[in-house]
Amino acid sequence: MSRREVPINKRSPHISRVVVGYDRPLGTFFAQAITIDADGEEDCVIWQGTYPGELPTPRSAIALIEDYCDVPEDLARQLETDRLATLAQADGPNQQAAKRALIIGEAEPPRPKPGR
Numbered sequence: 001m002s003r004r005e006v007p008i009n010k011r012s013p014h015i016s017r018v019v020v021g022y023d024r025p026l027g028t029f030f031a032q033a034i035t036i037d038a039d040g041e042e043d044c045v046i047w048q049g050t051y052p053g054e055l056p057t058p059r060s061a062i063a064l065i066e067d068y069c070d071v072p073e074d075l076a077r078q079l080e081t082d083r084l085a086t087l088a089q090a091d092g093p094n095q096q097a098a099k100r101a102l103i104i105g106e107a108e109p110p111r112p113k114p115g116r
Contacts (some may be wrong), residue, residue, distance in 0.1 A: 001021060001022065001023050001024060001025075002021040002022045002079070002082035002083075002085075003019055003020075003021040004019065004020055004021055004075070004078065004079070004082075005017060005018065005019050006018045006019070006020060006065060006069040006070070006071060006072070006075065007069055007070045007072075008068060008069050008070075009068065009069055009070045011067075012067070012068040012069070014035055015033050015034065015035055015045065015068045015069075016034055016035055016036045016042070017032075017033075017034040017042075018031075018032065018033050018034070018065050018068050018069040019031070019032045019034070020032075020058075020061045020062065020065060020075070020079060021061075021079070021082065022079055022082045022083045022086070023049065024083075024086035024089055025091055025095045025098070025099065026049070026050070026051065026052045026053070026054075027052055027053050028049045028050075028051065028052060028053050028054045028055050028056065029049055029055040029056070029057065029058055029060060029061035029079060029083070030047075030048065030049025030050065030054075030055060030061060031046055031047075031048050031049055031055065031061040031062070031064040031065045032044055032046060032047050032065075033045040033046040033064075033065055033068045033069075045068075046064050046065065046068075048061075048064055049061060052099075052102075052103060058075070058076040058077075058079035058080050058083075059076055061079065062075060062076060062079075
């Protein structure tokens with residue numbers, strides 16, 4: 001997973017942090033804009049890219065956060081480079097199990113039926 005913090009602009013003083021990146025196991029880019037609430041706890045104003053393939057391009061993630069930050073000119077290229085760097089990686093057993101649970105609600109891989 002890549003994770004890049006983006007500088008906040010002066011028009012968004014209520015935002016404490018903006019983050020974008022690429023999540024290889026889910027095959028999606030993600031975007032977060034975070035505030036600090038009255039109790040000092042972090043609260044996400046934006047948190048997208050938590051489902052498989054939800055944000056398929058760097059631009060789809062950047063579009064969500066660009067009102068809150070000064071987007072570096074080469075951010076889309078950096079994010080695409082992050083994605084390309086993961087192409088040879090494969091899911092391990094724990095990631096496979098998590099995907100099964102997340103996507104199809106199945107904790108264990110299907111077992112063959114007896115006699116087959």
